[in-house]
Amino acid sequence: MNCLVVLAHPLESSLCMHLADKTINHLNKKGYCVTVKNLYEENFNPVLNKSERKSYYLNNFDESQLSKDIEQLKNVESLVLIFPTWWFGFPAILKGWFDRVWAPGHAYEHASDYGPIKQCLNNLKEMNVVTTLGSPWWVDTFILRKPVKKVLKIALLGACTTNCKFKMLSLYKSEKLTAGQIEKFVGKIEATF
Numbered sequence: 001m002n003c004l005v006v007l008a009h010p011l012e013s014s015l016c017m018h019l020a021d022k023t024i025n026h027l028n029k030k031g032y033c034v035t036v037k038n039l040y041e042e043n044f045n046p047v048l049n050k051s052e053r054k055s056y057y058l059n060n061f062d063e064s065q066l067s068k069d070i071e072q073l074k075n076v077e078s079l080v081l082i083f084p085t086w087w088f089g090f091p092a093i094l095k096g097w098f099d100r101v102w103a104p105g106h107a108y109e110h111a112s113d114y115g116p117i118k119q120c121l122n123n124l125k126e127m128n129v130v131t132t133l134g135s136p137w138w139v140d141t142f143i144l145r146k147p148v149k150k151v152l153k154i155a156l157l158g159a160c161t162t163n164c165k166f167k168m169l170s171l172y173k174s175e176k177l178t179a180g181q182i183e184k185f186v187g188k189i190e191a192t193f
Helices: 015-029 050-057 067-074 091-100 137-143 147-160 179-192
Strands: 002-007 031-040 076-085 127-132 165-171
Touching: 002 015, 015 076, 015 179, 067 091, 076 179, 091 127, 127 147, 147 165, 165 179
Parallel strands: 002 031, 002 076, 076 127, 127 165
Antiparallel strands: none
């Protein structure tokens, strides 16, 4: 399966990058054809520019700076996102990747009457997510009601894909974990994906 792993953490020595290494190794062993996209390493510009935004409702989205990224997204069957959850949201660089690359005419089509949009990413068969949070699970679950999961599963995949399997693993209290707890989570990644 053609797989794109998108990484969004600025520090090479971070827990997210450790989990990314383990996840990529696991996917390779399973026979996935893995391409790694490290947004920080690539210096991906997350800012939706004026021309891109103006073209959102025109016949053609301005993909002049994004054609390679858009084609990459349109050609994968498996998408793996690995990132820290900061302030119960995405790192800005990852949010910008969604804003700019999951573009009209590619990830979805606007309805002529501005009604519900039409999904276009029918190539995408699965999305797997690994994220770290400093907070305990109950804050994310009961107080915030899992905002990151909702955006990914309902807003992004729901609007842009059909029949795409979704799995998300969240590693809570990530600043206080022992090596054993981290390796147990790695085992969970390997069992789930």
